Amino acid sequence: HSLRNIDELCASIVRSHRETSQYRLEELQALRWKVFSREEIQAYQSKTVDEMWQHCAVRLTDAVQYVVEFAKHVPGFRMLSQNDQIALLKTGSMEVVLVRMCRFFNTVNNTVFFDGKFAGTEVFKSLACNDLIAAVFDFAHGMCALKLTEQQLALFSALVLVNADRPSLEDRGRVQRVQRSVEMGLTHILHRDNQDSLMHKLHQRMAVLCSLCSLHMEKLRWFSQRHPLTAHSLFPPLYKELFA
Protein backbone atom coordinates (compact mmCIF):
# COMPACT_ATOMS: atom_id res chain seq x y z
CA HIS A 1 0.00 0.00 0.00
CA SER A 2 1.39 3.40 -0.85
CA LEU A 3 0.72 6.16 1.70
CA ARG A 4 -1.95 7.64 -0.61
CA ASN A 5 -3.94 4.37 -0.49
CA ILE A 6 -3.64 4.22 3.30
CA ASP A 7 -4.90 7.82 3.60
CA GLU A 8 -7.81 7.03 1.27
CA LEU A 9 -8.62 3.86 3.24
CA CYS A 10 -8.64 5.78 6.55
CA ALA A 11 -10.69 8.64 5.10
CA SER A 12 -13.39 6.28 3.75
CA ILE A 13 -13.63 4.34 7.04
CA VAL A 14 -13.86 7.58 9.08
CA ARG A 15 -16.50 8.97 6.71
CA SER A 16 -18.52 5.75 6.93
CA HIS A 17 -18.26 5.75 10.74
CA ARG A 18 -19.56 9.32 10.89
CA GLU A 19 -22.40 8.65 8.45
CA THR A 20 -23.51 5.50 10.30
CA SER A 21 -23.60 6.93 13.83
CA GLN A 22 -27.21 7.94 14.56
CA TYR A 23 -25.92 10.83 16.74
CA ARG A 24 -22.94 13.15 16.35
CA LEU A 25 -20.57 13.32 19.32
CA GLU A 26 -21.62 16.93 20.07
CA GLU A 27 -25.28 15.89 20.26
CA LEU A 28 -24.49 13.12 22.76
CA GLN A 29 -22.28 15.46 24.81
CA ALA A 30 -25.11 18.03 24.95
CA LEU A 31 -27.48 15.33 26.29
CA ARG A 32 -25.06 13.78 28.80
CA TRP A 33 -26.75 15.25 31.91
CA LYS A 34 -30.28 14.44 30.75
CA VAL A 35 -31.07 11.52 33.08
CA PHE A 36 -34.30 9.64 33.76
CA SER A 37 -36.58 10.84 36.59
CA ARG A 38 -37.56 8.62 39.52
CA GLU A 39 -40.95 8.00 37.91
CA GLU A 40 -39.37 7.05 34.57
CA ILE A 41 -36.98 4.65 36.32
CA GLN A 42 -39.97 3.16 38.19
CA ALA A 43 -41.75 2.66 34.86
CA TYR A 44 -38.76 0.73 33.42
CA GLN A 45 -38.43 -1.35 36.60
CA SER A 46 -42.13 -2.31 36.54
CA LYS A 47 -41.81 -3.75 33.01
CA THR A 48 -41.80 -7.56 32.83
CA VAL A 49 -38.58 -9.30 31.74
CA ASP A 50 -40.16 -9.96 28.36
CA GLU A 51 -41.24 -6.36 27.80
CA MET A 52 -37.83 -4.98 28.77
CA TRP A 53 -35.97 -7.45 26.55
CA GLN A 54 -38.24 -6.58 23.66
CA HIS A 55 -37.61 -2.89 24.37
CA CYS A 56 -33.84 -3.45 24.33
CA ALA A 57 -33.97 -5.82 21.37
CA VAL A 58 -35.52 -3.03 19.28
CA ARG A 59 -32.67 -0.66 20.20
CA LEU A 60 -30.09 -3.37 19.70
CA THR A 61 -31.49 -4.12 16.22
CA ASP A 62 -31.36 -0.44 15.38
CA ALA A 63 -27.76 -0.06 16.59
CA VAL A 64 -26.71 -3.27 14.78
CA GLN A 65 -28.28 -2.17 11.49
CA TYR A 66 -26.24 1.04 11.54
CA VAL A 67 -23.13 -1.11 12.04
CA VAL A 68 -24.12 -3.25 9.02
CA GLU A 69 -24.27 -0.01 7.01
CA PHE A 70 -20.80 0.90 8.34
CA ALA A 71 -19.40 -2.50 7.34
CA LYS A 72 -20.69 -2.16 3.77
CA HIS A 73 -18.44 0.87 3.28
CA VAL A 74 -15.26 -0.62 4.76
CA PRO A 75 -12.97 -0.93 1.69
CA GLY A 76 -12.79 -4.60 0.68
CA PHE A 77 -15.71 -5.80 2.81
CA ARG A 78 -18.17 -5.89 -0.10
CA MET A 79 -15.65 -7.91 -2.16
CA LEU A 80 -15.86 -10.79 0.34
CA SER A 81 -18.35 -13.59 -0.37
CA GLN A 82 -21.87 -13.04 0.98
CA ASN A 83 -21.40 -15.92 3.42
CA ASP A 84 -18.17 -14.40 4.74
CA GLN A 85 -19.81 -10.97 5.09
CA ILE A 86 -22.60 -12.57 7.16
CA ALA A 87 -20.09 -14.64 9.21
CA LEU A 88 -18.17 -11.44 10.09
CA LEU A 89 -21.34 -9.50 10.91
CA LYS A 90 -22.85 -12.32 13.01
CA THR A 91 -20.45 -11.62 15.87
CA GLY A 92 -18.67 -8.47 14.76
CA SER A 93 -21.70 -6.19 14.59
CA MET A 94 -22.56 -6.74 18.27
CA GLU A 95 -18.92 -6.13 19.20
CA VAL A 96 -18.87 -2.85 17.25
CA VAL A 97 -22.06 -1.69 19.04
CA LEU A 98 -20.26 -2.39 22.33
CA VAL A 99 -17.12 -0.57 21.15
CA ARG A 100 -19.23 2.39 20.04
CA MET A 101 -20.62 2.67 23.60
CA CYS A 102 -17.65 4.87 24.52
CA ARG A 103 -19.43 7.57 22.48
CA PHE A 104 -22.61 7.38 24.56
CA PHE A 105 -21.39 6.54 28.02
CA ASN A 106 -20.97 9.08 30.82
CA THR A 107 -18.25 7.78 33.17
CA VAL A 108 -18.93 10.56 35.73
CA ASN A 109 -22.41 9.30 36.69
CA ASN A 110 -22.05 5.79 35.16
CA THR A 111 -24.93 6.24 32.70
CA VAL A 112 -25.52 5.14 29.11
CA PHE A 113 -27.56 6.92 26.45
CA PHE A 114 -30.69 4.78 26.04
CA ASP A 115 -34.18 5.77 24.87
CA GLY A 116 -33.28 9.45 24.54
CA LYS A 117 -31.77 10.00 28.02
CA PHE A 118 -28.82 8.73 30.07
CA ALA A 119 -29.66 5.62 32.13
CA GLY A 120 -27.89 4.04 35.11
CA THR A 121 -27.76 0.26 35.64
CA GLU A 122 -30.93 0.41 37.78
CA VAL A 123 -32.97 1.20 34.64
CA PHE A 124 -32.17 -2.30 33.29
CA LYS A 125 -33.07 -4.22 36.46
CA SER A 126 -36.11 -5.92 34.91
CA LEU A 127 -33.89 -7.49 32.22
CA ALA A 128 -32.94 -9.96 35.00
CA CYS A 129 -29.34 -10.12 33.78
CA ASN A 130 -27.44 -7.73 36.04
CA ASP A 131 -24.20 -9.65 35.36
CA LEU A 132 -24.43 -8.81 31.64
CA ILE A 133 -25.34 -5.16 32.32
CA ALA A 134 -22.52 -4.80 34.88
CA ALA A 135 -20.08 -6.32 32.34
CA VAL A 136 -21.35 -4.00 29.57
CA PHE A 137 -20.94 -0.94 31.83
CA ASP A 138 -17.47 -2.09 32.91
CA PHE A 139 -16.46 -2.53 29.28
CA ALA A 140 -17.77 0.94 28.43
CA HIS A 141 -15.66 2.39 31.28
CA GLY A 142 -12.61 0.60 29.87
CA MET A 143 -13.28 1.92 26.37
CA CYS A 144 -13.78 5.51 27.65
CA ALA A 145 -10.46 5.28 29.55
CA LEU A 146 -8.64 4.95 26.20
CA LYS A 147 -10.03 8.36 25.15
CA LEU A 148 -10.15 7.37 21.47
CA THR A 149 -10.73 10.08 18.88
CA GLU A 150 -13.57 9.50 16.40
CA GLN A 151 -10.97 8.59 13.75
CA GLN A 152 -9.26 6.05 16.03
CA LEU A 153 -12.69 4.66 17.01
CA ALA A 154 -13.67 4.33 13.33
CA LEU A 155 -10.49 2.37 12.42
CA PHE A 156 -10.75 0.22 15.58
CA SER A 157 -14.41 -0.57 14.76
CA ALA A 158 -13.38 -1.66 11.24
CA LEU A 159 -10.66 -3.87 12.75
CA VAL A 160 -13.13 -5.47 15.18
CA LEU A 161 -15.39 -6.22 12.22
CA VAL A 162 -12.81 -7.58 9.75
CA ASN A 163 -11.43 -10.39 11.89
CA ALA A 164 -9.97 -13.33 9.95
CA ASP A 165 -10.15 -15.52 13.09
CA ARG A 166 -13.97 -15.61 13.02
CA PRO A 167 -15.44 -19.14 12.80
CA SER A 168 -16.79 -20.65 9.54
CA LEU A 169 -15.11 -18.31 7.04
CA GLU A 170 -14.95 -19.66 3.45
CA ASP A 171 -11.98 -17.61 2.23
CA ARG A 172 -9.91 -16.77 5.30
CA GLY A 173 -7.03 -15.56 3.13
CA ARG A 174 -9.12 -12.81 1.53
CA VAL A 175 -10.44 -11.70 4.92
CA GLN A 176 -6.83 -11.63 6.20
CA ARG A 177 -5.84 -9.28 3.34
CA VAL A 178 -8.70 -6.87 4.17
CA GLN A 179 -7.88 -7.15 7.90
CA ARG A 180 -4.20 -6.37 7.22
CA SER A 181 -5.07 -3.21 5.27
CA VAL A 182 -7.35 -2.01 8.08
CA GLU A 183 -4.58 -2.80 10.63
CA MET A 184 -2.18 -0.68 8.55
CA GLY A 185 -4.76 2.12 8.59
CA LEU A 186 -5.10 1.98 12.38
CA THR A 187 -1.32 1.80 12.85
CA HIS A 188 -0.96 4.79 10.51
CA ILE A 189 -3.56 6.85 12.44
CA LEU A 190 -2.07 5.95 15.87
CA HIS A 191 1.45 6.79 14.63
CA ARG A 192 0.22 10.13 13.24
CA ASP A 193 -1.40 10.83 16.65
CA ASN A 194 1.84 9.81 18.41
CA GLN A 195 -0.07 7.10 20.29
CA ASP A 196 1.57 3.89 19.05
CA SER A 197 1.21 2.45 22.57
CA LEU A 198 -2.59 2.38 22.11
CA MET A 199 -2.38 -0.53 19.63
CA HIS A 200 -1.46 -3.00 22.38
CA LYS A 201 -4.28 -1.71 24.61
CA LEU A 202 -6.76 -2.00 21.73
CA HIS A 203 -5.78 -5.63 21.17
CA GLN A 204 -6.36 -6.24 24.91
CA ARG A 205 -9.80 -4.63 24.57
CA MET A 206 -10.58 -7.01 21.68
CA ALA A 207 -9.92 -10.00 23.96
CA VAL A 208 -12.32 -8.64 26.63
CA LEU A 209 -14.84 -7.86 23.89
CA CYS A 210 -14.84 -11.49 22.76
CA SER A 211 -15.84 -12.82 26.19
CA LEU A 212 -18.37 -10.02 26.79
CA CYS A 213 -19.95 -10.70 23.42
CA SER A 214 -20.33 -14.43 24.07
CA LEU A 215 -21.94 -13.61 27.46
CA HIS A 216 -24.26 -11.25 25.60
CA MET A 217 -25.07 -13.80 22.88
CA GLU A 218 -25.69 -16.45 25.60
CA LYS A 219 -28.25 -14.16 27.24
CA LEU A 220 -29.73 -13.36 23.84
CA ARG A 221 -30.11 -17.11 23.15
CA TRP A 222 -31.64 -17.61 26.61
CA PHE A 223 -34.07 -14.79 25.85
CA SER A 224 -34.83 -15.98 22.30
CA GLN A 225 -35.84 -19.41 23.62
CA ARG A 226 -38.47 -17.63 25.69
CA HIS A 227 -39.41 -15.13 22.98
CA PRO A 228 -38.64 -16.53 19.53
CA LEU A 229 -40.57 -13.78 17.73
CA THR A 230 -38.66 -10.85 19.21
CA ALA A 231 -35.28 -12.51 18.92
CA HIS A 232 -36.14 -13.51 15.37
CA SER A 233 -36.68 -9.83 14.57
CA LEU A 234 -33.05 -9.26 15.59
CA PHE A 235 -31.63 -10.93 12.50
CA PRO A 236 -33.79 -10.77 9.37
CA PRO A 237 -33.17 -7.00 9.00
CA LEU A 238 -29.44 -7.86 9.18
CA TYR A 239 -29.71 -10.06 6.09
CA LYS A 240 -32.06 -7.61 4.31
CA GLU A 241 -29.58 -4.81 5.06
CA LEU A 242 -26.70 -6.81 3.64
CA PHE A 243 -28.24 -7.72 0.31
CA ALA A 244 -30.93 -5.09 -0.19
Ligand SMILES: CCS(=O)(=O)c1ccc(CC(=O)Nc2nc(-c3ccccc3)c(C(=O)c3ccccc3CC(C)C)s2)cc1
Ligand atom coordinates in the same frame (compact mmCIF):
# COMPACT_ATOMS: atom_id res chain seq x y z
C1 LIG B 1 -23.79 3.92 18.38
C2 LIG B 1 -24.17 5.08 17.53
S1 LIG B 1 -24.62 6.48 18.48
O1 LIG B 1 -25.07 7.51 17.59
O2 LIG B 1 -23.53 6.81 19.33
C3 LIG B 1 -25.97 6.01 19.47
C4 LIG B 1 -27.23 5.83 18.91
C5 LIG B 1 -28.30 5.40 19.71
C6 LIG B 1 -28.10 5.21 21.07
C7 LIG B 1 -29.22 4.74 21.92
C8 LIG B 1 -29.05 3.22 22.12
O3 LIG B 1 -29.25 2.47 21.22
N1 LIG B 1 -28.64 2.81 23.33
C9 LIG B 1 -28.52 1.51 23.69
N2 LIG B 1 -28.18 1.16 24.92
C10 LIG B 1 -28.13 -0.18 25.12
C11 LIG B 1 -27.78 -0.67 26.42
C12 LIG B 1 -28.63 -1.51 27.11
C13 LIG B 1 -28.25 -1.98 28.37
C14 LIG B 1 -27.03 -1.58 28.94
C15 LIG B 1 -26.19 -0.74 28.22
C16 LIG B 1 -26.55 -0.28 26.97
C17 LIG B 1 -28.43 -0.92 23.97
C18 LIG B 1 -28.48 -2.35 23.74
O4 LIG B 1 -28.68 -2.68 22.60
C19 LIG B 1 -28.33 -3.38 24.73
C20 LIG B 1 -29.47 -4.09 25.08
C21 LIG B 1 -29.38 -5.11 26.00
C22 LIG B 1 -28.15 -5.45 26.55
C23 LIG B 1 -27.01 -4.74 26.19
C24 LIG B 1 -27.10 -3.70 25.31
C25 LIG B 1 -25.86 -2.93 25.06
C26 LIG B 1 -25.41 -3.03 23.65
C27 LIG B 1 -24.31 -2.02 23.56
C28 LIG B 1 -25.00 -4.41 23.23
S2 LIG B 1 -28.77 0.16 22.68
C29 LIG B 1 -26.85 5.38 21.62
C30 LIG B 1 -25.80 5.81 20.81
